[in-house]
Amino acid sequence: MYVSRMALQNYRNYDKLSLHLHPRLNIFFGNNAQGKTNLVESIYMCGTGRSHRTFKDKEIIRWDTSISSIKNEVVKKEMVTTIEINLFDGKAKNIKVGGVRIDKMSDLFGNLNVVMFSPEDLKLVKEGPVFRRRFLDVEISQVKPNYFYNLNQYNKVLLQRNNLLKSIKYDNSLTKTLDVWDEQLSQYGSYIITYRLDFIKKIGILAKLIHRKITNGKEELSISYSTQFKGVSNREDLKIGIYKKLIERRQEDIRRGITTVGPHRDDMDFYINNIDVKTYGSQGQQRTTALSLKLSELEFIKSECSEYPVLLLDDVLSELDINRQKFLLDSLKNIQTIITCTSINDIIEFRKNDRYLFEVIEGKINKIEE
Template identity: 45%
Template sequence: MRIDSLQLFQFRNYKDITIKFNPEIIVLHGDNGVGKTNILESIYVGTIGKSHRTNDTADMLMFNADESGIVINFEKRETAQKVNLKLYRKGSKDIRLNDTKISQKELIGTLNTVIFCPEDLQLIKGNPSGRRRFLDMEISQTSATYYHQLLQYNRLLQQRNTLLKEYRGKQSIPLEEWDLQLADMAAFIVKKRLESLKKINLLIDLMNRKLTAGQENLTIGYEQNYGDENTIVYTRDEFYQLLQEALPQDRHRLTTSVGPHRDDLRFFSGAMDLKKYGSQGQQRTAVLSLKLSELEFIKSEVGEYPVLLLDDVLSELDELRRSNLLHFIHKRIQTFITTTDIHDFKYMDHVQFIKCKGGTINATNGKP
C-alpha cells in the first residue's frame, strides 16, 4: 500500500498545495510550527475521517475558511484509488471514495495507516481509554464488522446511562432490552479483542526480542475489573448476569460498570508489570514493539503493509532504537517522518526530502 499524492485546500496552514510522493521514505523537515505534522494529520484524516489531534473539525480549517479539502491518491493491492474529503466549519463532512459518496464508517479500512506520535510513548503509563482506543482502531482497520458493532455498543451504552439518570430514585428501570443487546455486543467485542491480541502477542514478542537482542520478552494481558479476577468474561450470558448483579451499583453511580468500555491492557516483561515496575527505556521499547507489531498485524489481515506515519518520535528514541526502527522500515514500508534534524537520513537511499516552511513545501529526491 502506498500514497502517490496529496492535495490540501485550506487545511490548517496550507492554502492550496499538491505533493507527489515516492514509494519509500518521505522526510518532512523544517523548524517547529511550520506545518510538518499538519501533513501527517491530513493523511490520518483520510484514513478514519477524523483527526488524532482534535475532536473539532473546525480546528483543521484554515483561519477564516468555511471549508477545507483533502484529496489522497493511493494504491491498494496494485489498484489506484482516491479518497476525497471536504470538511466544513458548519455541517457534516463529505467523504468520497473514487467519486462515490461514502460514510465515515465505510471509509475506515480503505487506506490503512499506523501513526506513531510522542504521546504514544505514554501508552503504557497513560489512561486505560488510550489503550482501548489503540486496540479498537487497530482491529477496526481490518474489520468493518467490529467497527460497526463498536459504534452500536457505544450508542446503546449511552442510552442505558441516560436511563439510569432519568429513573434515578425510582423503584424499577426498564433496562431488559438494553441489557440483552449490550451483553450480545459486549461478547462479540471482547471475543474479537482476545482473538486479535493472540495474534498481536506473537508479533510483539518477536519485535521486542529483535529490539533487545533477545534479552527481554513482552506480552500483553487483557484485564477486567469485574467478574472473577482469574478469568475473562466473554460470553453473552456472563455479561447479562453481571449487568444484573451490578445494577444496584450502577443506579447509585448513574453509569454502567460492566462491559468492554471498562477493560484494559497490561504489558508484561516476564512476570513484571511494565506500568508499575518497568524502566522508561523498557516502556519505550515496548511501545515501539507494539507499533511494529501493529504494522505486521495489519499486513497479516489485509495482505500488505499499511503506510507508517512517524510524527517527531525519532528524537524521543535513543540511537539504538532509532537505528532498529529505520532498519525495519527501510525498503519495506512507505513511511512519512516529521523531524527538525535530517542527520539520520542523509546517508540513506530511496529518501524524499520535503522542506516545510510556513504553508509552503519544497520537495527533493536524494540529499536536501
C-alpha cells in the same frame, strides 16, 4: 499500499498543496509550527476518517475559510484510487472513495490503512486505560469494519443506559426498562471483547518477537487483555457473563448513575520477564514496549490485508535512542513511511537514493532532493 499523491486545500496552515510522494521513504523536516504534523494528520484522516488530534472539524479548516479538503491518490494492490474528504464548518464531513460518496464510516476503512507513531504513543503503556482502549478500537476498526459497527452500537446503548440509570434515581418505576439495554449491551459487548481478544493474541505473538530482537533476546514481552470476564473467550459465554454481571451490579450502577460492567472498563496489560511494565517498567522499557507494539501493528495489518499500511512517524525519532532509531528505520524497507522531524542530522545519510526529502516552511513545501 502507498499514497502516491496528496492534495490539500484550506487545510490548517496549508492554503493549496499538491505533492507526489515516494512509494517508500518521505522525510519532511522543518522548524516547529511549520505544518509537519498537519500533513501527517491529513493522511491519517484519509485512513480513519478522523484526526488523531481533534474531534472538531472546525479546528482543521484554515482560519477565515469555511471548507477544507484533502484529496489523496492511493495505490493498493497496484490499483489507483482516490480518497477525498471535505470538511465543513458546522456540517458533517463528506467522504468520497473513487469519486463515490460513502455514507458509513466503515466503508472508508481498508482503502488506506495507516499506522501513526507519535511521541504520544510512547506513553501508551503508562498512561490511563482510555489510551489503550482507543488504540484497540482504532486498530481493529481498520481491518474489521464489523468491529466498528458493534463498537458504535455499544457506545450508543451505553449512553442510553447511563442516562436511564440517572433517571431511575428519581423514578424507580423505570428500573424494568433496563432489561432491554442490558440485553443489547451484552450482545454488542461480547462482540467487542471477542475481537479484542483475537487481536491481542495475534499482535501479542508479533510484539514478543519484535521486542526480543530490539533487546537482543534479553526481554520477553507478553501482552494480555484485562477484563472482568477473564478466562471466557467464547462469544455466547461472554454475552451471558456480561448480562449476568449487569444484573448483579444493577443496584450499584443505579446508585452511581454509571454502567460499571463491560468492555468500556477493560484494559491491556504488558509484562516483561513476567514483571508488570505499567507499574515497574523503566521509562526505556515502556518506550521499547510501545515501539514493539507499533511495529507489530504493521505486521498484523500485512497479515490481515496482505499489504503493509502506510506508516506515519510524527516527530518520534528524536524521542528514541540511537539503537532504537536504527532498529525502527531498518524495519521499514518495504513500507511507505512518512517521517517528520525538526533536524535531519541523524538521518541525512539514510537511504539517500531511495527517498524524497522535503522542507516545510509556513505551510509550503520545498522538495530538496529526489
